[in-house]
Amino acid sequence: MSITALTPTTSPLFERISESKKEEVVRDLSALLGAKYVLHTFYDLMLYEYDASIDRCTPDIVVLPASTEDVAAIVKIAVHHNIPVVPRGAGTGLSGGAIPIYGGIVIVFTRMNRILEVDYDNLRAVVQPGLVNLYLTNALNPQGFYYVPDPSSQRSCTIGGNVGENAGGPHTLIYGVTTNHVLGLEIVTSEGEIVQVGGLAQDTPGYDLTGLLIGSEGTLCIVTKIITRIVHLPEAVKTMVAVFDTMDDASNTVSEIIATGVIPAAIEMMDQMILQAVEADSHAGYPQDAAAVLLMETEGLREGVTEQVEQIVAICDKHHARAVRIAANEAERQLFWAGRKNAFGAVGRISPEFYVQDGVVPRTRLPYVLRRVGEICTSYGLRVGNVFHAGDGNLHPLILFDSQIPGEVERVRKAGHEILAVCAEVGGTITGEHGVGIEKQEEMALIFNEVDLQVMQQVRQAWNPHQLFNPGKLFPMPGRCADVKQL
Amino acid sequence: MGEIETFESALQAFASTARVTSDADILRNYAVDGLLPLFVVTPTTTKQAAHVVALANQYGLSLLARGGGSRISVGNLPERIDVLLETNRLTHVLEHEAPDLTCHVEAGLTLAALQAKLAKKGQWLALDPADAAQSTVGGILASNASGPKRLRYGSARDLVIGLHVIQANGEVTRSGGRVVKNVAGYDLNKLYIGSLGTLGIIADANFKLHPLPIAERTLLLTFTNAGDSMQMVIALLGSLLVPSALELVDPAAASDMNDFFGVNLPTNRYTLAIDFEGATATIDRQVDETRQLARKYGVLMVDDLAGESQDHFWEAVREHTQGTVTCKVAILVSQVAIYLQIVEQVCHRHDLEAAVVAHAGNGILFVELRPSDATYRLVEAIAELRLHAKEARGSLVVERCPVDLKRRISVWGEPGSDFYLMQRLKNQFDPNGTFVKGRFVGGL
Structure with a gap:
């Protein structure tokens, strides 16, 4: 069962291909690429059935082209046999974009990496x-x-x-x-x-x-x-960490930084749950009793950076920052960032599974929305951590769960949906950078109406009329086989 | 009754609020490349505008939207214009969420009016095309107009975060939204920007804004030739410095600007204008380093502009991109100096004169060709210049020219290998051909 499972109401877009057809297609593809670059055994395919989201589905065939011409020829073979094609990079996507929900051919670009x-x-x-x-x-x-x-x-x-x-x-x-x-x-x-x-x-x-x-x-x-x-590359970079005793103070700081037009290169926020997970994992020196930390970076010409740092520190002070620490050197800066960039992984240490959302809200609405995220998760009895691009208003609430607990997946799904509904309600969007994929198909309706979606369908009709490429994504589509990944 | 008459009576039904005119004297003011529309409709709400489009679609009429009209003649000759939809009464600033650095405005508002409003909160929309007083938001987006400061801030595609668009069947649809980061669904904003009203009519737009710069200064560097000035440009682009605009003015354009705008540029040299914005300390340092760098490339003279004279200079630059015959050439920065030589040679061969201003840091040249009535020589020269632009892996678009010349050339040039995909999009968006045909690339 998928966390975003929809009840199948119509027959699927593509049937899984038969063994005999698969053999035929493997033969065609092997003639093109060489047998070495066409994977089709169960063991080989396992690696390509998931990405960094929580769904999975096994492809029938994985191919590794070496050139544009190879890719074009693969597509022509797929057209000939009417088999779906899904491109895949490193499989780090967070919305199921690379998951072949109707099986078919997955094109992996490992050899086209120059x-x-x-x-x-x-x-x-x-x-x-x-x-x-x-x-x-x-x-x-x-x-x-x-x-x-x-x-x-x-x-x-x-x-x-x-x-x-x-x-x-x-x-x-x-x-x-x-x-x-x-x-x-x-x-x-x-x-x-x-x-x-x-x-x-x-x-x-x-x-x-x-x-x-x-x-x-x-x-x-x-x-x-x-x-x-x-x-x-910028001449100078200054990275600082500001520590707050309440989430509101931290989010008000973000709002004021943006509103005054002092726009740093990055403003990231981490809440207490994330801080504790990160500290256990990276030992970056983040305080574990703080309600929230802002990781901020300003870069550019030396003079400009110095001035920006002063302005930012002043705004942090105004909003009761307990402390503001400026990275003394590159090593410390890297340590600060390691904590942030490894945050998702660190959370993996404290929870068997987590579900990350990617809503965006107007930056002035951060205090309200963060409160609502907390309330929604509490009401479902779920733990949540927030680590996100606060400067853009791009939230990443991580909802912790364990799919072995009966009913938990369903509660996670509902909480996730409610969070995105709040984002939409304050004028935001359902995804800022992770994509819709298979994960947020249903939520597209929170921000777009039928007619809006219809125009997007027209675009797909112009480019991919038979849905040969990555079928069953982006738009609400019934009848698919994806499973929740068991960790 | 014929279709036109039925359409007219259907329009009259809401004419009490939207102005509808078919008066020949008035229509003349709305001619596009000499072609008169049958009606001009000026709605006051998006709903009315959408209704007009729906009616045009229903009656098989051909419709063109018009903002301030400053770029209405961009493109090839229109095939037929039945209805001209004037948007200049859709002028509401729907929201200015100043603390979020975003705004939401209707398409008919002029850029100048919008900037005045935003400036009250110390912000601006970082677009600086020519003719801000007349150009509307919708027109700027539909024609993808930009100005010298695109070097720093990018163009409309980098600043629009949401649009409402009237589709060919009269339905109003949303793309993007009001937040600065958004990947939900296809990025249709990109498709509408620069599509010249062939896919839909922009009703309102959400923008990402910037704070007004604390200070601004412009250096005018004078060089003997284009080669030295472009070496300077490449050195600057690859340096730590962050100019907001880098504009190259050739001797002929300098002379024009002196005559028409009362600036005082040397008329036998190339002028490179470098605009810096930000805190005074960073500007001072960049000005110093630019001066030092310029010496390496044989600068002859350095002038420093601020305040009104600076504003006036940039105004003159922007206006100079709109001559009677003006070609917009987009190539790689490293090719600009060579291209300027080619312009000279081609003009010499065809007994023409050229005046060039260039967004040198973007590789975009505005080549004005004269005399504008030398139609046959211009046809040949433009063909040659276009070929050279293609060889430099770029393009040449004739942005402005007399109708007589337009009859004999394609202003866009031959469409590329991706044209059939554009045609498919057009067929999906506008299957009945409601939006005026002929003007856009490949006659779309």
Whole structure:
């Protein structure tokens, strides 16, 4: 049973393929890629049945293409046999985007992981989708540059996956998310055609297809090449941790920082439950009796950073911060961040399972919404921790649960839904960076009406009319096989 | 009764609040490339506007939205305009959530009026296209207009967080929302921005705002040639410094700006204008370092602007992007200097003159060609310049030109390999062809 299970009301979009058909398709794919790069045994496929969300479903075949032409040929084989295709980066997604809910072919980009071109004069890089996010930044660092979007999973997530989900990260507060850093794509369409959209230069005439495809969660096309912006590393970085005795003080601090127009590079909030989990895991030195901590970073020119730090400290003081600590050196800064970036993992130590939400609210509504999140979870008898991008108003409540306890999954589902309903009610949205996937299909109706959704369906109709690509995602769709992952 | 008459009587039903006119004298003011609409309708609410679109759809009429009209002639010749929907009475600021740094405004509000309102709370919408007094929010978004400061703040696609759009069947739909981060569903905002009203009509928009800069200063650097000035641009872009705008003005454009705007630029040199914003201390340091860097690239003269003279200078730059025949060329920054030489050669060959201002840090050039009535020479020169832009992995769009020239060229150029996907989108959004055809890429 899935945490977001819907009652099947119609027959599924795709039937699972028969063994004989599977053999035939494996033969076609092996002829194309070589048998080594076509996985089809139960043992091999297990690894590809889940991502970082709580659903799972086993694909029939996993392929590892080496080139755009391979991808196009794979799609043509899939079209020929009418088998769904799901692209997969590193499987770190949090909404089930890479889970093949009708089985079929999963395309894994491990072999398409190269940096094809870096142009420092024009501040561009051209990369393949399987490239790990952090590897691009690591490659650029010696020349003094980096790639901005930095999801917490950046050590393993791929840029192709980031494009699919329009990934964010702590440092997107002033610099924007993936869509603000990608200028063009090479794609394979659902007919298996290779097409270029956007480009190295700006303002390509015609519709902004690049902008449309980023964040389309593998439902419109498969991305095979990405043109990104690169940015000069800042001269100075200051990281600070402010400690608060109440959540309200912490969230009011965030609101005031934004309202005064002092916009740091990142403002992250962690509440007591998270602080305790993180401390047990990373020993970053976070106080465990505090109600909340704000992790803030300001960067840029030395003069500007010094001034911003003073302003931020003053605002923290005004809102009764118990202490504000500024990282003395790079090692301490890394330690602060390690605590934040490993927070999800740390929570895994204290709970068998957790369910993370990704709602966004106007930043001024944070105090209210955080209170409501607490109340909702209490009313269902569930524990919750909050670790999130406060500067963007992007919440990540982690609801702890144990699926072995009867009825617990259902209560988690209800609590999650209510939290997103509160986000919608205050003018927010249901997902800021994790995507809709299979997890929030139902919740799309909280922010979009029938007609809004219909327009989106028209877009899918134009690009992926037979739902060959990532079927049964984004929109409410009955009849699927995903299971809750047993940890 | 014919369709037009039935449509007219249906319109009259709510004419007490929306202005409907078919008076030939008035219609003349609304001609697009010489083509007159049959009706001009000026609704006062989105609901009315949506109703007009629904009626046009129902009666098989062709409809075009118009804001302030400042960019209405962008694009190829329209095929037919039955109804011109004027949005300039949809002017409400629906919300200005100042502490959230966001706002929600109707499409017919002019940019200048919006900025004045936001400035009261020390904020602004970081878009600086030409003609803010006349341009409306809807028109700016539909034509994806931008200005010099896009270097720092990006363009409309980076600032719009939500839209309400009137679809071809008259239904009003929402995309995005009012929060600064949102990945729920397809990012349709991107699709509507720059689509020139071919997919839907923007009724209102939610924006991400910025605080007004504490201070601002502009350095004017003078160089002997384009090569040195572009070396300077590349050095700046790859440095720690964060200019808000980097504008290159060629000698001919400098001379125009002197004549028409009373600025005082050297007319035999290239001027590079560098705008810095922020706290005074960071500006001072950046100004110093820019001066030092400029010496390395053979700067001849440095001038410093602030206050009114600075505002006036940038106003002149923005207005200069709108000549009678103006091509917008988008290429890589590293190709700009070579491209400027090509412009010179091509113009020389065809006995034309060019004046260029460029968002040098973005690789976007506005090439004004003269004389504007040398139609045949212009046709040939534009074809050559377009070819060179393509070779430089970019594009050339003729943003402004007389109708006579427009009849003989495609202002957008040949569509790319992704055009069939654009056509499919258009067919999905507007199956009956309610939104005026002919103007956008490939006749969409």
